[in-house]
Amino acid sequence: DTEVTQTPKHLVMGMTNKKSLKCEQHMGHRAMYWYKQKAKKPPELMFVYSYEKLSINESVPSRFSPECPNSSLLNLHLHALQPEDSALYLCASSPGGRDYGYTFGSGTRLTVV
């Protein structure tokens, strides 16, 4: 299995809702990442997990809460989002280290109403 699987593919949520995005990989990768991408902009790094521990938080608001329950799974919990948080949320994984590329999922397209 050489894929990163993200679910759901599309999500519409209200500003008072709580929802979660899920990301799964079975490549044995030790690093996992969340990116946010607004329309016509490049992806922006949000969080980095290495060996299931949060190693980088790029000053992301607390309404986004990441979780790494095990080495294959990464969640992003969403609460009290704003319409400007509407974006494509991308998950990626890598073996870790500089001499590897990332494998990205196809993303979750989130709309906050």
Next chain:
Amino acid sequence: DAKTTQPTSMDCAEGRAANLPCNHSTISGNEYVYWYRQIHSQGPQYIIHGLKNNETNEMASLIITEDRKSSTLILPHATLRDTAVYYCIVSGDSWGKLQFGAGTQVVVTP
């Protein structure tokens, strides 16, 4: 991480080689050059990476200048499916933390 400069857009004829330049004049000795592409509404796709030497894989070739201040990604025979935004990224982060720049929009035309 070093900053990169890429042209905003490029056109390429189908079947011809596409040469995508990237400047990274402030690159340091332990930083790699990575190339990714993103086809519309899909996740980015890893293409190739290198440190000093030229690299080739089934998708592309990466040519890094001897002073490492610039590089070129070569798609040998462009197809319509190569139309995408191509990102050149420089990073030396031990966990491979990648920061994307604006990239080059490549349009392959028949």
